[in-house]
Amino acid sequence: MANKIKYRVEGGCVVCMTCLYQCPVKAISLIEDVSAVIDSDKCVGCGRCYNNCQPEAIVPYEVEEWERKL
Amino acid sequence: MIKFDAFNANEIPVWGEYDVVVVGGGMAGTGAALAAGRAGAKTILIENTSALGGLATMGIVNIPLDFCSGLGNELFDRLTAINGLRKRNSNPEKHKLVFDQMIKEAGVEVLLVTPLVDTIVDGNVVKGIVIHTKEGNRAIFGKRFVDASGDSDLVYFAGGEVEVGRDEDHMSMGCSLEFVLGGVNYQEYASSELRLKDPKWIKFLEKAIAEGKIPDIDNHLNWMTVVPDRPENCGMDEVSICFAHSRNCFPTKNDDLTRMYIEGREQCHILAKFIKENIPGFENSFLCYTGSLLGVRESRRIVGEYRFTGMDIAYGREFDDVIAISHHGFDLHGFTKSGNLKWFKGTMPDGEEAYIANIAGWGSQLPPDDGIKRVHMTELVDMSKQYYYDIPYRALVPVRLENVLAAGRNISTDVPGQSGTRLVMCCMAMGEAAGTACALSLQDDVNVRNVDVGKLQRKLVENKCNIGQGFRKIPSLADGDYSDFMVEMKHGNG
Numbered sequence: 044m045a046n047k048i049k050y051r052v053e054g055g056c057v058v059c060m061t062c063l064y065q066c067p068v069k070a071i072s073l074i075e076d077v078s079a080v081i082d083s084d085k086c087v088g089c090g091r092c093y094n095n096c097q098p099e100a101i102v103p104y105e106v107e108e109w110e111r112k113l
Numbered sequence: 114m115i116k117f118d119a120f121n122a123n124e125i126p127v128w129g130e131y132d133v134v135v136v137g138g139g140m141a142g143t144g145a146a147l148a149a150g151r152a153g154a155k156t157i158l159i160e161n162t163s164a165l166g167g168l169a170t171m172g173i174v175n176i177p178l179d180f181c182s183g184l185g186n187e188l189f190d191r192l193t194a195i196n197g198l199r200k201r202n203s204n205p206e207k208h209k210l211v212f213d214q215m216i217k218e219a220g221v222e223v224l225l226v227t228p229l230v231d232t233i234v235d236g237n238v239v240k241g242i243v244i245h246t247k248e249g250n251r252a253i254f255g256k257r258f259v260d261a262s263g264d265s266d267l268v269y270f271a272g273g274e275v276e277v278g279r280d281e282d283h284m285s286m287g288c289s290l291e292f293v294l295g296g297v298n299y300q301e302y303a304s305s306e307l308r309l310k311d312p313k314w315i316k317f318l319e320k321a322i323a324e325g326k327i328p329d330i331d332n333h334l335n336w337m338t339v340v341p342d343r344p345e346n347c348g349m350d351e352v353s354i355c356f357a358h359s360r361n362c363f364p365t366k367n368d369d370l371t372r373m374y375i376e377g378r379e380q381c382h383i384l385a386k387f388i389k390e391n392i393p394g395f396e397n398s399f400l401c402y403t404g405s406l407l408g409v410r411e412s413r414r415i416v417g418e419y420r421f422t423g424m425d426i427a428y429g430r431e432f433d434d435v436i437a438i439s440h441h442g443f444d445l446h447g448f449t450k451s452g453n454l455k456w457f458k459g460t461m462p463d464g465e466e467a468y469i470a471n472i473a474g475w476g477s478q479l480p481p482d483d484g485i486k487r488v489h490m491t492e493l494v495d496m497s498k499q500y501y502y503d504i505p506y507r508a509l510v511p512v513r514l515e516n517v518l519a520a521g522r523n524i525s526t527d528v529p530g531q532s533g534t535r536l537v538m539c540c541m542a543m544g545e546a547a548g549t550a551c552a553l554s555l556q557d558d559v560n561v562r563n564v565d566v567g568k569l570q571r572k573l574v575e576n577k578c579n580i581g582q583g584f585r586k587i588p589s590l591a592d593g594d595y596s597d598f599m600v601e602m603k604h605g606n607g
Contacts, residue, residue, distance in 0.1 A: 054309030057336070058473040061178065061201070064440050064499060067599075076474030095201055097176065097338060098312060099303060 048103045049086045050093050052079050055100040062092035062101060125243060125252040131157045131222075133551045134242060134255035136229050139167020140537050141521030142261030143212050144184050144544025145551070148576075149259075150219035152552030157222040157253060159229060159244055162406060165212040167263070169537045170205045171406035173291040173353045176338050177201055179439050180501070182542035183578035184215075191215070199341035205353075207342065229262065232271040237515045239271050257551035257561065258517045261544055264365055265413040265523040273514050274416035277365055279448070279528045286528070287358045287446035289335070289408040290377025293401040294385060299339055299350035302394030315477060327387045330380050331358045331451045333477045348397065354388075355408070357381050360449050364412040378403050410446060410522070410535060417525025418562070419507035423457045426502050426533045427469045429494045431581070433588050434566040435503035436546035436573065438581045439539040442471035442490065445532045452478025457529035458485070469493075472500065499584050504534055506566050509547055515560040520547035542578065549573060 056078040063071045063079060070085035071092060081092065081101070093101045133149040135142045138160030146158040158165075168174045178201065181189055188211060192198040197207030216223055230250060231243040241254040260267035265275050278285040302308055311317050313333040321327050335355035343351045357380035359373040385400040423443055424430075445454040455476030459469045467488045468480040480487070494500055508525045509518045519525070520543040522535040534543075549572050554564045567589030574582055574590060582590055583598035 055303065055312040057312050059178065060440075060442075060473055063472075064501075069497065073473065097178075097201055097336070098308075099200070099339075100312070 047106055048088045048090070049081075049083055049106050050088065050090065050101050050103050051081050051083065052100055053102045054078075055098050057098050057100070059097060061095050061097065065091040065095050067091065125250050128244065128246075128251035128253045129157065130254040131155050132255065132555055133157075133257045133259065133548065134253055135159065135259040135261055135548070136242065136267045137161070137167070137261035137263055137521070138165040138223070138225070139261060139263060139521060139540065140169050141540040141544035141547070142167070142259065143216065144541040145259040145261055145520050145548035146221045146223075147184055147215055147219050148545045148548030149552050150216075150221035150548075152549060154257075154552045154555060156219075156548075157224065157255075158216065159227050159242070159253075160223065160225050161228045163225055164209045165216065165223070165225075166205070166208050168406055168408055169203070170209045170212070172404045172408050173205055173293060174355070174408060174537060175203045175205050175208070175340065175353055176336060177203060177537040179441055179536040179538040180542070180579050181538055182437065182545065182580075183573065183576045184545050185538045185541045186577060187215075188212075188541070196342045199339060202338040202341055204341045229266055229270065232267060234271045237513050239267070239514060239517055242267065256516065256555060259520055259544070259547045259551060260415070260517055260523065261520045261547070263409065263412070263522050265415050265519065268415050268511055268514065268517060268519065269413060271514060271517070273511050273517070275413050276416055277413045278363070278411070283363070284448050285362045285364050285409070285411050286448055286532070287360050288362045288364060288373050288377075288410065289355050289359075289446070290357045290374065290381060291353055291355050291404040291408055292357065292381040292385065293340065293351060293353045293403075294388065294395065294398045295351045295401045296348065296397045296399050297350040297352050298348040298394040298397070299352065300346060300394070302392065305393040307393060313477070321387070321391070326391070328383065329451055330384065331356060331447075333453060335453070351401065354384070356384050358446065358451065360447060360451075362409075362448075364407075364409040370407065373407055377407060411528060411531050412523070414523045414531065415511045415519045415525050417508050417519065418510045418512060419505050419525060421504060421508045421524065421526040421530040421534065423469070423527060423529025423532075424459050426530060427459060427490055427493050429500055429502045431585065432503040432505035434506040435580050435587065436506045436509070436550075436566075436569065437504045437539060437542035438501045438579060439504065439534055439536065440501045441533045441536050441539070442473065443469075443529045443532050444471070445529065447478050450478070452476065454478050456480055459529070461488070472496075501581060501584060502533070503581060504539070504543060506546070506550070506564075506569065509543065509550070510562050515562065518547040518550060518561050520544040545576070545578060546573060549576070
């Protein structure tokens with residue numbers, strides 16, 4: 044079952060790749076040299092990326108009810 | 114040169130005799146002393162500065178990246194308990210405190226502000242070290258030694274084989290002096306356009322340097338971390354910044370070290386002023402202090418049984434004698450000019466030379482345009498799996514000396530390889546392995562070269578160290594199930 048909270052990279056990513064190795068479902072990939080991106084379809088909302096993001100570039104967002112049922 | 118014979122061991126008063134003597138109280142040395150002490154060995158730790166933690170505390174590199182392994186995980190737990198950790202940023206003062214407590218609990222003797230001055234060697238065996246105390250020189254005798262001095266001082270003094278800097282001219286990569294700014298409105302900075310669109314200030318600095326607002330110290334912001342346990346959200350945040358850089362560094366020369374400290378402090382003041390005047394959220398900021406230890410990234414390294422190379426990182430190589438893992442790619446700081454090199458010139462398995470880039474790209478100093486093939490690491494490793502590489506036990510073992518292990522930034526590597534293994538948590542993991550290995554070699558009465566690595570690995574895993582058992586099968590651990598290990602590790606990887 045999907046979690047109510049998911050995470051996205053908002054800006055300010057320094058490409059340290061901590062989140063990339065942290066993600067248990069491999070939802071995070073890189074736009075080379077620019078930023079990490081989180082695949083919202085794969086994100087299970089565990090928060091590991093958020094809890095370890097040094098520049099605080101990752102933010103949580105609430106998944107809408109209808110989106111969760113998809 | 115004057116012949117000076119006062120270091121003859123017969124004439125020096127003896128401080129004590131120990132099972133394990135650890136030289137250097139940084140992350141690696143503290144890890145080694147804790148591991149050896151907890152394994153029951155009578156251990157002493159010699160540290161040159163006034164606190165434990167080395168660059169992570171005295172140098173304000175409060176950014177413990179890389180996999181958290183046994184002791185690193187414990188450190189994070191303890192820091193969290195006293196509000197000394199914010200995400201992965203530690204509070205340097207609390208970090209010192211936790212180390213002091215851990216060392217005391219492990220029953221390890223510590224000597225702070227005590228430099229190493231010489232060694233007492235018999236053939237290939239180090240019998241003891243000479244330290245400098247307030248009462249003059251003293252000898253410490255030991256059975257096993259860990260060289261966690263960062264600059265391989267112990268191995269060098271003992272006449273062991275060492276190498277310095279890069280192969281061609283023995284120059285080391287750029288050294289930094291970190292500094293701390295107070296009175297920062299971090300929220301304002303975090304939501305500013307600069308941080309969101311140009312987080313490493315690359316375009317911003319290019320313009321400022323071209324306009325002559327600031328000298329060309331570096332072409333990007335290396336990192337900025339918020340120091341935890343400060344008044345939050347009221348414009349009184351404290352941040353530590355890695356920006357100042359000295360180039361053309363020879364960190365084993367004291368005159369050059371002095372030059373870098375003075376240059377670094379000067380740069381920190383220039384940068385603090387520049388940041389205050391130009392960066393949103395820093396209008397009321399002030400320079401709190403600069404690091405009391407220079408951020409030397411790489412200097413003298415031992416020549417070991419195995420020389421860990423950049424290619425091992427490029428291919429994410431696994432070794433059967435793994436004692437620590439890391440995932441940090443090449444990260445070289447400009448030797449002679451500003452910029453970060455996330456690439457190196459390597460030789461591919463087919464013998465062809467190539468510039469090989471980190472998973473994160475090429476960094477801010479690109480390779481020269483000379484027709485040599487360019488390879489991206491994503492082409493060499495399976496990106497669908499967890500990326501990591503192993504640090505083999507053999508890289509800690511010097512080629513000739515029989516009772517010394519290295520740990521930390523001075524293990525046997527080439528420069529690109531070292532640029533990945535030098536991180537805070539990785540050093541601590543190596544230290545823990547070295548300390549455990551010393552205790553084991555005493556138990557089994559073998560020299561450090563002949564330690565049963567399988568036994569060492571099982572011991573490390575018992576102590577919740579991360580040697581990759583959660584990712585793959587390690588021969589000595591074949592009968593165990595570690596599939597849930599990475600889930601159990603609270604501070605896990607990263």
